Amino acid sequence: MKGRFVRLAEQGRPTVKLTVDGSPIEALQGDTLMVALLTQGSALRQSEFDSGRRAGFCLMGACQDCWVWTRSGERLRACSNEVREGLDIVTTQPEAIWPLHG
Amino acid sequence: MATARLSAQRVVIVGAGPAGIRCAETLLAAGLKPILIDENRRDGGQIYRRQPEGFTRDYATLYGTEAAKAKNLHQSFDRLRGQIDYRPDTLVWNLTPGQLCCVSQGKHSTVDYDALILCTGATDRLMPIEGWQLAGTYSLGGAQIALKSQAVSIGHRVVFMGSGPLLYLVASQYVKAGANVAAVLDTSPLSKRIAAVPKLMARPGLLFTGMKLLAQLYRAKIPVHLGISPLQVQGDAASGVSGVRVRTARGETLTVDCDAVALGYHLRPETQLADLAGCRMRFDEASSQWWLAVDEEGRTSVNGVYAAGDGSKIRGADAAEHAGRLAAMALLEDLQQPVNAGLRDEQRHALAVMDEFRLGLAQAFPWPADQAKALPDSAIVCRCEMISAGELRRTVSEKGACEVNRAKAFSRVGMGRCQGRYCSQAGAEVIAAAAGVSVQQVGRQRGQAPVKPLSMLTEEVSP
Numbered sequence: 001m002k003g004r005f006v007r008l009a010e011q012g013r014p015t016v017k018l019t020v021d022g023s024p025i026e027a028l029q030g031d032t033l034m035v036a037l038l039t040q041g042s043a044l045r046q047s048e049f050d051s052g053r054r055a056g057f058c059l060m061g062a063c064q065d066c067w068v069w070t071r072s073g074e075r076l077r078a079c080s081n082e083v084r085e086g087l088d089i090v091t092t093q094p095e096a097i098w099p100l101h102g
Numbered sequence: 103m104a105t106a107r108l109s110a111q112r113v114v115i116v117g118a119g120p121a122g123i124r125c126a127e128t129l130l131a132a133g134l135k136p137i138l139i140d141e142n143r144r145d146g147g148q149i150y151r152r153q154p155e156g157f158t159r160d161y162a163t164l165y166g167t168e169a170a171k172a173k174n175l176h177q178s179f180d181r182l183r184g185q186i187d188y189r190p191d192t193l194v195w196n197l198t199p200g201q202l203c204c205v206s207q208g209k210h211s212t213v214d215y216d217a218l219i220l221c222t223g224a225t226d227r228l229m230p231i232e233g234w235q236l237a238g239t240y241s242l243g244g245a246q247i248a249l250k251s252q253a254v255s256i257g258h259r260v261v262f263m264g265s266g267p268l269l270y271l272v273a274s275q276y277v278k279a280g281a282n283v284a285a286v287l288d289t290s291p292l293s294k295r296i297a298a299v300p301k302l303m304a305r306p307g308l309l310f311t312g313m314k315l316l317a318q319l320y321r322a323k324i325p326v327h328l329g330i331s332p333l334q335v336q337g338d339a340a341s342g343v344s345g346v347r348v349r350t351a352r353g354e355t356l357t358v359d360c361d362a363v364a365l366g367y368h369l370r371p372e373t374q375l376a377d378l379a380g381c382r383m384r385f386d387e388a389s390s391q392w393w394l395a396v397d398e399e400g401r402t403s404v405n406g407v408y409a410a411g412d413g414s415k416i417r418g419a420d421a422a423e424h425a426g427r428l429a430a431m432a433l434l435e436d437l438q439q440p441v442n443a444g445l446r447d448e449q450r451h452a453l454a455v456m457d458e459f460r461l462g463l464a465q466a467f468p469w470p471a472d473q474a475k476a477l478p479d480s481a482i483v484c485r486c487e488m489i490s491a492g493e494l495r496r497t498v499s500e501k502g503a504c505e506v507n508r509a510k511a512f513s514r515v516g517m518g519r520c521q522g523r524y525c526s527q528a529g530a531e532v533i534a535a536a537a538g539v540s541v542q543q544v545g546r547q548r549g550q551a552p553v554k555p556l557s558m559l560t561e562e563v564s565p
Contacts, residue, residue, distance in 0.1 A: 008255055042238075043342065056244070
């Protein structure tokens with residue numbers, strides 16, 4: 001799958017460059033991190049409790065299913081944080097050293 | 103009730119949706135300067151959520167039939183903004199009598215209050231279905247936010263499933279925006295809707311709008327099935343949703359290919375802060391869920407704590423505006439300040455009509471409690487921590503946990519990241535069915551601080 005989300009309008013915005021898991025991606029100014037990631041991929045993260053991939057659920061900051069991290073370890077809800085130029089995002093929990101699912 | 107101790111020094115409103123904005127406006131007009139705390143970056147709440155700066159769609163495109171109301175509310179807020187103490191991007195995560203604990207951009211602070219008005223809104227009400235944890239299943243409200251706030255569709259081919267007016271509203275908004283809608287699958291049968299017409303006639307304009315939405319879907323040749331029973335969201339753990347399987351009203355199995363599902367059964371109130379404040383709750387028979395116990399004007403059972411909007415009683419955005427004004431007037435009255443009796447009666451009258459209408463909605467689009475009973479043991483109830491219906495049922499059959507909080511302690515259903523927002527109501531139904539008692543008897547999940555997860559990196563700042 002190329003991307004999960006499909007852009008329907010508002011595509012004339014300036015682009016913003018950021019890094020996701022070490023790879024550069026381009027998003028549009030005003031995109032949430034969730035939209036930036038899911039217009040180019042099919043999931044945001046790995047579930048800690050099974051082998052499932054997760055792509056968020058509520059988009060209103062209530063379910064906490066869309067956590068991603070900055071390289072420095074700050075946790076962000078992808079649905080309610082906008083992209084910024086140069087942002088360095090990792091989609092795996094930085095402090096997790098135990099096996100996350102079995 | 104009103105006491106001499108109640109002071110107008112520090113009035114705090116939590117939530118800048120329709121209820122919170124109208125409340126702030128009414129207080130400001132009476133000469134009070136409230137603090138308005140909101141978790142969102144921009145005002146409007148969920149239904150009148152504003153698109154980010156730099157987006158260009160007009161009000162008609164964004165809000166459709168609700169465009170005039172959205173514009174009016176936003177303009178009211180723009181006028182207020184400089185005159186009140188507005189604190190966006192701020193989560194109230196706990197409270198004690200007279201003090202709120204807040205976090206904004208990773209920094210903790212406290213806010214003292216003499217009077218508190220909770221306008222905390224609602225989230226989607228969910229009933230699990232086998233496979234709903236797969237990537238590509240979103241809450242119905244979430245699907246709407248994707249479109250309204252970000253101009254995206256949640257998938258290349260979207261199924262709308264569940265029940266309630268929002269199902270038709272969002273599906274038709276998707277069609278209008280050019281998204282590919284595969285089907286609208288409603289658990290409510292036509293007969294319920296016909297039976298509810300007398301109550302729905304309390305607001306004929308809204309009833310007509312609903313019928314217009316349905317007509318738009320038929321005109322766009324979107325398959326609409328009423329009275330379905332959801333069976334499964336199909337797909338796999340790696341790539342997510344690939345379809346849905348339901349039983350139609352005629353008993354046939356229907357499979358619809360899709361890569362996204364928008365799922366929801368109307369709304370549930372966000373009552374955690376009121377719960378932490380010690381406000382009494384009451385069970386609403388019509389919608390079969392726990393609401394805040396408030397009087398006609400929004401006073402809770404706790405002196406100095408008021409509530410308005412869907413966070414106390416689910417009656418929709420129009421009612422929230424009226425309830426916000428009324429709660430402000432209740433506070434003014436308790437402060438022995440003059441209120442405009444004509445304006446107050448107007449709000450009360452409008453709310454009485456909306457109460458009647460909401461009873462009609464509850465009858466037309468009932469919460470599908472029986473689905474919880476029929477849920478296979480393998481189906482996931484807690485999507486945060488992947489806990490199945492079978493595991494939850496075993497806490498009832500093996501450990502005798504017939505109360506929601508006890509079953510939560512044993513099973514962890516309600517203890518994950520969402521803190522029960524998306525599983526505890528359905529979990530209560532599963533427990534009630536397994537224990538053979540009414541859902542009211544198994545109780546409700548208690549609110550716990552922090553009401554949303556906080557980062558361990560949260561810093562303390564001096565006030």
